[in-house]
Amino acid sequence: MRLTILGGGGFRVPLVYHALLGDRGAGRITEVVLFDTDRSRLAAIGAVLRQQASVADHPLPPPVVTETTDLDEALRGADFIFSAIRVGGLEGRTIDERIALDLDVLGQETVGAGGIAYGLRTLPVAVRIAQRIAAVAPEAWTINFTNPAGMVTEAMIPILGDRVIGICDSPSGLGRRAALAVGVDPSTAFYDYAGLNHLGWLRGLRSGGVDRLPELLQSDDALSSFEEGRLFSPDWLRSIGSIPNEYLHYYYFARETLAAVQAVRQTRGTFLLEQQSAFYAETGKHPDQALELWQKTRAERESTYGVESREVADAGERDERDMEAGGYEQVALSLMRAIAHNERASLILNVRNRGVLHHLDDDAVIEIPCTVDANGALPVTVSQLTDHQAGLVCSVKAVERSTIDAATTGSRSAALKALAYHPLIDSVTVARSVLDACVERLPDLAYLRA
Known part of the structure; x- marks a missing residue:
C-alpha cells in the first residue's frame, strides 16, 4: 500500500x-x-x-x-x-x-x-x-x-x-496514563471520553465491567503519578469528577498561564523555530548525521513540552511515562490497518457527531471513541456532557464554525466573531485588535483585508 x-x-x-x-x-x-x-x-x-x-x-x-x-x-x-x-x-x-x-x-x-x-x-x-x-x-x-x-x-x-x-494523540495518551495509574492494561480499557479536539474530558475508565475512574480520583498518589493529575491538582479533579485533556489547563488556569507565558524570554513557537531551524541547517551541512541530529532535537523538544503549564501547577519535569512513544503515529497506523484489513479497532478520533452528543448537531466534528473497520469510523455511545462541559464545547464549536465561515467566504465579520466568541478573549475590542494585527502581519490572511 x-x-x-x-x-x-x-x-x-x-x-x-x-x-x-x-x-x-x-x-x-x-x-x-x-x-x-x-x-x-x-x-x-x-x-x-x-x-x-x-x-x-x-x-x-x-x-x-x-x-x-x-x-x-x-x-x-x-x-x-x-x-x-x-x-x-x-x-x-x-x-x-x-x-x-x-x-x-x-x-x-x-x-x-x-x-x-x-x-x-x-x-x-x-x-x-x-x-x-x-x-x-x-x-x-x-x-x-x-x-x-x-x-x-x-x-x-x-x-x-x-x-x-x-486524529490527535492527546486523548489516547491521557487514557493510557490514567489506566496505568490504577494498574489497568490500557489496551483492554474503554475510555468514556468526549469533547472537541484539545477540549475534552475523560469521564469514565472501564475495565472488566467496572469504572475505575472514581478509584483514581480518590487517590492523591495515583493522580500525582501522571502529568494531567499533576497539572490540574487532585482537589479540582475530584470537584469536576473527570480528568480534562491537558489543553484545558489554558481554560481552567487562564490567568496564571498567561502570566507564566508572558514572563518567559521566548514563546513556544520561537523556541521551536530556533531549534528546528538549527536542525535543518545542520542536517543540510551533515546529511550523514541526519538521524542523530533529529533524535537529539526531538529529545529536547519533548522534554520542554507544556513547560509553562507545568510551572503554574508546580508539576515538575515530564517523566518517561509522560513522554513514552506511542502517540499520533500509532493512532494513525492502527486506523490505517483497521480500514485496510477490516481489523476492528477502538480509537478516539475526530468524526461527525451523528447524534451521539445531544448538545451538538449531527455534522459537528467531535473527538470521541469510535469503532473502526473497513467502512471507516463510527462514534460509539458515551455519557452525555455535563452542563459545564456542554457550555464550553458549544462555545468553542461556535468559534470553529465562524472560523470556517471566514476562511471559506472571506468574511472579515465572521473572523471577528470567531475571535470575540472565544471564552479566552474577553472583549470585542481586543478581538478586533487581534484581527487587525494578524491581517496586517500575516500574508496568508490577505483575503480578509477587504
Whole structure:
C-alpha cells in the first residue's frame, strides 16, 4: 500500500515512519511519498527516514521513500493520505503568539487567538487540498493531523465525506496514563471520553465491567503519578469528577498561564523555530548525521513540552511515562490497518457527531471513541456532557464554525466573531485588535483585508 504524507518535510514525520518500520503485518505500507513545498526540508527528512531504515531490525524490506513538491503527483495512487501541513510555518506561529500576548490574551497555537489565526491561515489551503484529493485520489482515506485538527477535519468533510478522519494523540495518551495509574492494561480499557479536539474530558475508565475512574480520583498518589493529575491538582479533579485533556489547563488556569507565558524570554513557537531551524541547517551541512541530529532535537523538544503549564501547577519535569512513544503515529497506523484489513479497532478520533452528543448537531466534528473497520469510523455511545462541559464545547464549536465561515467566504465579520466568541478573549475590542494585527502581519490572511 502507498501512504502519502502532506507536510512531508515536517519534523515529526520520522515518528510515522518509525511506526511503519515496526509494522510486520500482511498488507503493510510499502511506499511512502513525502510532499512538501520546501525542497530542503524534504531532503533533510528523507535523509532521516533512510537512516532509520538502515538501522531498523526488521526482516522485511522497509517502505520505499520518495519525495516530491508536486501535489497531484504525491496524491495519485495513494491508498492513505496523512495530512500534517503547517501553513505559514513556525514563523507564522511566532507571530500568532506574539500578537495575542501583546494584547494580554493567550496565544497558544490551537487554543484562543493563536488557534483562530492558525485556522484562518490553514483552512483555505486544507480545502484546496481536499478538492485535489477528491479529483486525483477519490478512493483514498485522508487522516488529518493538521491543526487545529477538529476544525480542519470539519472543513474537509463537505468535500471528502467520511473518508477524512481527524486524529490527535492527546486523548489516547491521557487514557493510557490514567489506566496505568490504577494498574489497568490500557489496551483492554474503554475510555468514556468526549469533547472537541484539545477540549475534552475523560469521564469514565472501564475495565472488566467496572469504572475505575472514581478509584483514581480518590487517590492523591495515583493522580500525582501522571502529568494531567499533576497539572490540574487532585482537589479540582475530584470537584469536576473527570480528568480534562491537558489543553484545558489554558481554560481552567487562564490567568496564571498567561502570566507564566508572558514572563518567559521566548514563546513556544520561537523556541521551536530556533531549534528546528538549527536542525535543518545542520542536517543540510551533515546529511550523514541526519538521524542523530533529529533524535537529539526531538529529545529536547519533548522534554520542554507544556513547560509553562507545568510551572503554574508546580508539576515538575515530564517523566518517561509522560513522554513514552506511542502517540499520533500509532493512532494513525492502527486506523490505517483497521480500514485496510477490516481489523476492528477502538480509537478516539475526530468524526461527525451523528447524534451521539445531544448538545451538538449531527455534522459537528467531535473527538470521541469510535469503532473502526473497513467502512471507516463510527462514534460509539458515551455519557452525555455535563452542563459545564456542554457550555464550553458549544462555545468553542461556535468559534470553529465562524472560523470556517471566514476562511471559506472571506468574511472579515465572521473572523471577528470567531475571535470575540472565544471564552479566552474577553472583549470585542481586543478581538478586533487581534484581527487587525494578524491581517496586517500575516500574508496568508490577505483575503480578509477587504
